[in-house]
Amino acid sequence: MKKKVYHWQPELSTAIIYWSCTFGILFFSLILTLEHTRPYLISNIVLGIFFFFALLGCNRYFMIDDEYLIVHALLPVRRKKITLSTIEMIRVGPKCIEIKSSEFKEGSQMFIMTKKNKTAFLESIKEKPLFTATVIDDPDLTISKHY
Numbered sequence: 001m002k003k004k005v006y007h008w009q010p011e012l013s014t015a016i017i018y019w020s021c022t023f024g025i026l027f028f029s030l031i032l033t034l035e036h037t038r039p040y041l042i043s044n045i046v047l048g049i050f051f052f053f054a055l056l057g058c059n060r061y062f063m064i065d066d067e068y069l070i071v072h073a074l075l076p077v078r079r080k081k082i083t084l085s086t087i088e089m090i091r092v093g094p095k096c097i098e099i100k101s102s103e104f105k106e107g108s109q110m111f112i113m114t115k116k117n118k119t120a121f122l123e124s125i126k127e128k129p130l131f132t133a134t135v136i137d138d139p140d141l142t143i144s145k146h147y
Contacts, residue, residue, distance in 0.1 A: 059072070
């Protein structure tokens, strides 16, 4: 049986920086293409690098196992396997969720998700018997962290 994945993006500032750099590579490739009137190897290589980073940026997702919430991130160092019983609370905002767990370095982490992914993720995680956290609907939760 194929596991269901729920795609997410990091908090707003990180997402803006990543996607700005990624689209900067695309525009650089387009500028190189405009410099020549025929197909140009270097512009095609730079375009390939753009597609690589675009696919890499879309490779952030959750997977829910029987005991774990697997947070698959861009860098292998940032990937986490969180025990469902250690999740204390999930705050649900209009465009994001915040998961509070002792297994996160900062105590909680913010994830931007589409409405469809967010609803499916919450329904799926509530079905797990080890999940005992409270789910709070917070319409004031914004997509950026406030310190």
